[in-house]
Amino acid sequence: MPMFNLSGMSNESKEKNYDVVIVGAGPGGLSSAIYTARAKLKTLVLEKAIEGGQINLTNMVEDYPGFVSISGEELADKFVEHAREFGVSFANEEAMEMDLSGDVKKIKTDFGNEYTAKVVIMDTGSNPRKLGVPGEDEFANHGVSYCAVCDGSFFKDKPVVVIGGGDSAIEEGIYLSKISSKVSVIHRRDKLRAQKIVQERAFKIPNMNFFWNSVVTEIGGGNSVEYVLLKDVKSGKITKHSTSGAFIYVGLVPNSKLVENAVETDDHGFIITDEHMETKVKGVYAVGDVRKTVLRQVVTAAADGAIAAVDLTKYFD
């Protein structure tokens, strides 16, 4: 990460009416934006936090073609730069209300602006799933965290646990191992789901250890986290494990609340689209993590974005 980073700058546009409004500036939305801008459609991207979306939270991306190893934040930067180069507008605003029923879609933001567009692309991504155990809410922000790059530095030379066994859990565990005194990975199965190359790397780190077949049943402490209770899923035995922090990576919850009554979603809230990324509502598309899909990676989000962008040109012929 560069010491002084300008990626959050928005070239705010006073224009309110667009051909395409993209809600969320993750890889899917930005990929769509590149294609729609090149199709000469007036395109606005709304982003509530930081352009690039969740890849900013990833320390290193090593599976996006063309980059052997690149920080998530740098890759995000390149996506944004690419979109800007073709004239995409950005606004640092959060969509709060949407009217998607008519031919002209309306989007109200937290700044009180109302934008219109013929086509809307939802790239609202997902949030970390909660573990759902006692103490999780009580110690949220006091030792329980879902963002290693944000909060890792508060656990310098202290022991932490990472809960989960997927790519995020192990990659962020590796990141934390450079800051914390010890990283204990707690996983409910006897092997990890993370990519093999990431697993191999993690197994070689001296201050990383693994609790297999174990689930956290409680997070406890005084003013901040002091321990987690671990249950061995085979024997049922419960042990107390001392720790200063608990980083939780147990899956994702889609950010689809804004449109859940307008479009079709599955039982978990992921937005259902056809193979062109279009929802049941004409002119409303979904791309990236928020969509019901079999794989959620930067490369698949980008592909979603391209497919949606090419399909939606049918509304402008």
Place this chain on the structure above:
Amino acid sequence: MAALLSEEDKKYLVDLFGKELKSKVKILFFKSDDKDECQYCDVSRQMLEELAETNEKIDIEIHDFNDESELVERYKVEMMPAVIMLDKDGNDMRVRFYGVPSGYEFSTLIEDIIAISKGGDVELSSATLEMLENVDSPIKLQVFVTPTCPYCPKAVAMAQKLAMKSKYIQGEMVEANEFPELSMRYNVSSVPHIIINEGAGEFVGALPEDAFVEQVMSVVKGA
């Protein structure tokens, strides 16, 4: 020390400031030359000086935290490195940065400079502006951040926008790692963590504008 800002970023800033800056902005910087007392003062100072080189409308005034107690008092500077922004007439715009505005926070610093050069021209909803009309007692908003937190600039920007629009509100960025004791006092371990009036209220997270304002107002009304 080698240049902190890349040539590319400098070019970007020259171009951006050339287009956006209206009137002068004065930045007061408070430091100590003692490394033990202020590990990051050097870096902060150099970054500000490089920033000032990109446009003549940006004035940097460097002050010593220990020797200039009158100024420290006047602007109620609590820690260092500290950045305080004044408009063209020397009015305090109630914007503070404690610690280096580095990483993602650098954008916030740039956006503040632009807003202040336009006389505090920031975008807020009409509901928020109305709410601010009713504020008549001091509100201090300390936004604890880390430079690597992508959600944090939104919270800092929100606090500082409110500050620019109400003379009762002060909006501060506090780099949590640089001020561990203060972070400990407020039990900060997730960012952004917003402390209202020295602990009278607090919340965590980059909330949308209406929810952010609601959190702030709930404390003020309860007082």
